[in-house]
Amino acid sequence: MHTTPSNxxxxxxxxxxxxxMALRLSxxxxxxxxxxxxPQQISRAESLGLSASxxxxxLVDCATIIVLVxxxxxxLSLLEGPLFTDGSRVELAIVMSxxxxxxxxxxxxxxxxxxxxxxxxxxxxxxxxxKAGQLTLFTAGxxxxxxxxxxxxxxxxxxxxxGVNPGDGQAFKxxxxxxxxxxxxxxxxxxxxxxxLGLDGTRALELISSGAGGSWMLTDRxxxxxxxxxxxxxxxxxxxxxxxxxxxxxxxxxxxFSAPMLESASxxxxxxxxxxxxERDDSSLIDIFQ
Numbered sequence: 001m002h003t004t005p006s007n008x009x010x011x012x013x014x015x016x017x018x019x020x021m022a023l024r025l026s027x028x029x030x031x032x033x034x035x036x037x038x039p040q041q042i043s044r045a046e047s048l049g050l051s052a053s054x055x056x057x058x059l060v061d062c063a064t065i066i067v068l069v070x071x072x073x074x075x076l077s078l079l080e081g082p083l084f085t086d087g088s089r090v091e092l093a094i095v096m097s098x099x100x101x102x103x104x105x106x107x108x109x110x111x112x113x114x115x116x117x118x119x120x121x122x123x124x125x126x127x128x129x130x131k132a133g134q135l136t137l138f139t140a141g142x143x144x145x146x147x148x149x150x151x152x153x154x155x156x157x158x159x160x161x162x163g164v165n166p167g168d169g170q171a172f173k174x175x176x177x178x179x180x181x182x183x184x185x186x187x188x189x190x191x192x193x194x195x196x197l198g199l200d201g202t203r204a205l206e207l208i209s210s211g212a213g214g215s216w217m218l219t220d221r222x223x224x225x226x227x228x229x230x231x232x233x234x235x236x237x238x239x240x241x242x243x244x245x246x247x248x249x250x251x252x253x254x255x256x257f258s259a260p261m262l263e264s265a266s267x268x269x270x271x272x273x274x275x276x277x278x279e280r281d282d283s284s285l286i287d288i289f290q
Contacts, residue, residue, distance in 0.1 A: 010062030072103030192289030224283035239278035
């Protein structure tokens, strides 16, 4: 049986999503510590009042660890570090990254015979949602672990219960990401099509967004798509959604499921990465459509 986590929270990863989430918990009164391999993110976090370091050992006295790494191998590598070994006070690990079903299951399996609980809770809602506490959390884990973390997780947004087995939250998130990846690609293609027809992009976005062809991706990313490439703010790197699209593609293949819409969108992401757009805002996907 796992205990309710204490007030001391450690973040592994304070990138575009992790930093505003860590700040929300700090503002809510939690004792927040963070680690990240990027010294620039460490400096930024410290300038905002957070305790941050590049050394995972600085989190060993935290009861709860929130994991926001980019890839599954990075998640599994944490098992070899100081956080989940003897001497650590970690009681609960919450995986909030989108890293795929199998790697989260491997992570949870490795900790099964310890006193450390695992919650699988990937989220959606983007940087805007992270800052506003309006994310959707696809949460799976034992009832006692989830109940112990609810008060803290409520600071991030709305919990959607996805079952008791870590990995199930990832599965629901992959369904979400199939929609997100294809919707973004179609939104970019549609606005590029409007431009090819000689239409005013802003007017096209205004009229279409409120109709049956509208979508959250069109409404949220559309205005940035219409900006000049050099003027777009970078809120979510394109390579993040490209990575998620590849995760979905691999999971679909493993399930012997044909996903032709995703395959078409994936071609757009591969073209964008090949054009050097990976570190730009994901609205820059429109730049590959001529």
